[in-house]
Amino acid sequence: MARKPAPGPRDERGVLAARILTAAREQFAQHGWAGTTMRAVARTADVDPALVYHYFVSKERLLDAATDPPQRWLRSVAETWTTPVDELGAALLRLMLGAWRDDEIGPVLRAVLLTAAHEESTRDKLRRVVESSLIGVSQLGVNDEDRLRRSGLISSQIMGLAMMRFVWKIDPVASMSEDDLIAAVAPNLQRYVDGELT
Amino acid sequence: MARKPAPGPRDERGVLAARILTAAREQFAQHGWAGTTMRAVARTADVDPALVYHYFVSKERLLDAATDPPQRWLRSVAETWTTPVDELGAALLRLMLGAWRDDEIGPVLRAVLLTAAHEESTRDKLRRVVESSLIGVSQLGVNDEDRLRRSGLISSQIMGLAMMRFVWKIDPVASMSEDDLIAAVAPNLQRYVDGELT
The missing domain is CATH 1.10.357.10 (Tetracycline Repressor, domain 2)
Known part of the structure; x- marks a missing residue:
């Protein structure tokens, strides 16, 4: 069975969010805006799609977070x-x-x-x-x-x-x-x- | 009712193909590879989707034709x-x-x-x-x-x-x-x- 971490304790949040952002950058860069889905990002990050929505609300906001310069x-x-x-x-x-x-x-x-x-x-x-x-x-x-x-x-x-x-x-x-x-x-x-x- | 020219006589073919290619360039440029569908190209060109397939076979071949330098x-x-x-x-x-x-x-x-x-x-x-x-x-x-x-x-x-x-x-x-x-x-x-x- 695939490992699907649920929303975890507070100190896990940063780790999971970072993993989702890494996956999002990869997906957006590879497939562009239209070709990227929240589901594919979740799969790449190995998390439940609900968690991606929970943390980033929408594809627009996910892209926004994923492209913020460090x-x-x-x-x-x-x-x-x-x-x-x-x-x-x-x-x-x-x-x-x-x-x-x-x-x-x-x-x-x-x-x-x-x-x-x-x-x-x-x-x-x-x-x-x-x-x-x-x-x-x-x-x-x-x-x-x-x-x-x-x-x-x-x-x-x-x-x-x-x-x-x-x-x-x-x-x-x-x-x-x-x-x-x-x-x-x-x-x-x-x-x-x-x-x-x- | 929407005007939907069927595959017409031979001399019409060039005109319709050119119209489809113009629509395809517009769609690919605006929505990228993943965001473009044969159906949307047909709608933009105001032709039946079957005609787009008839002339260009697949999205890959349509992109190929649409991006050939004159x-x-x-x-x-x-x-x-x-x-x-x-x-x-x-x-x-x-x-x-x-x-x-x-x-x-x-x-x-x-x-x-x-x-x-x-x-x-x-x-x-x-x-x-x-x-x-x-x-x-x-x-x-x-x-x-x-x-x-x-x-x-x-x-x-x-x-x-x-x-x-x-x-x-x-x-x-x-x-x-x-x-x-x-x-x-x-x-x-x-x-x-x-x-x-x-």
């Missing part, structure tokens, strides 16, 4: 922005590559990118993540308009690289070493940071 | 690659911006990008489109490895820009004028074309 990620983003401006291109690229390698942050980023195209609320979240992490805290540019443009262009290159390397897995970008990738791409990011754009 | 697009890609090498960065960017504006090509590109994340066969097709249009015909680099890297990096920037501007619609990249975008991005593409990458 505090640790927001802190490392904020830290990266303290890098001296002439090394920022490489630092932002290293931040992204490290995030995708991270056991906790990588699956969240993947779930966000893979549901954003079809789910308006995740698109809003992607927008907010981009704005707060890549745009909001940046000190770039001579004025607000310039700052937003530079940050948006940086995001376009970083996101495109993430799609090619981690989501669509198109070679040779998918298989290049991180060192080669940084050598090739960081100077382009650096131009968006402090180069002439007009 | 010959006209492949020709304009090949033509772009004849641009003098020092203007290629801007030319490739103009090609992409024009393609998204095109009534026929734009919806195909959108359907490819929006289903590639969750459908292995579309991911293969995206790979082939990237390889044949952006990589295969290019004359870049000093050897094959260098050529493939340069083309892959160009694709990463162009695809990232397309996602930000047309799919996720994140400002200011989504709303910048084409001229501003070309001024900001073309020099970065040009570096991937003929700059020092190591």
Whole structure:
């Protein structure tokens, strides 16, 4: 018989909720918004479907919880922005590559990118993540308009690289070493940071 | 009563097939692979579901037909690659911006990008489109490895820009004028074309 933990004592709640969120990220990333069901998430997490509803109420709220960026990620983003401006291109690229390698942050980023195209609320979240992490805290540019443009262009290159390397897995970008990738791409990011754009 | 054209005379076949493909692109782009049904495509195209099966057999084959790049697009890609090498960065960017504006090509590109994340066969097709249009015909680099890297990096920037501007619609990249975008991005593409990458 399948093991189906019932809603357990209080200290078990965090463990089960985390297990459900891990399963949800996996399902959303693999099957998209429309292809994911609460039942499949429960099965992947090895819990009773009723527990998924009990903790997360609806598929919308489950997606919302599953795609919330960890505090640790927001802190490392904020830290990266303290890098001296002439090394920022490489630092932002290293931040992204490290995030995708991270056991906790990588699956969240993947779930966000893979549901954003079809789910308006995740698109809003992607927008907010981009704005707060890549745009909001940046000190770039001579004025607000310039700052937003530079940050948006940086995001376009970083996101495109993430799609090619981690989501669509198109070679040779998918298989290049991180060192080669940084050598090739960081100077382009650096131009968006402090180069002439007009 | 709803108008439901039956399989008509031979010269009607092309018209109905085109209408089904248009509806399929719209559905796949909006709801993704898992969220699209043959029935919804038939409803959008205003035809009988049996006709969709009759012409396209299965959802897999419908997606395949709906995401085939038009010959006209492949020709304009090949033509772009004849641009003098020092203007290629801007030319490739103009090609992409024009393609998204095109009534026929734009919806195909959108359907490819929006289903590639969750459908292995579309991911293969995206790979082939990237390889044949952006990589295969290019004359870049000093050897094959260098050529493939340069083309892959160009694709990463162009695809990232397309996602930000047309799919996720994140400002200011989504709303910048084409001229501003070309001024900001073309020099970065040009570096991937003929700059020092190591």
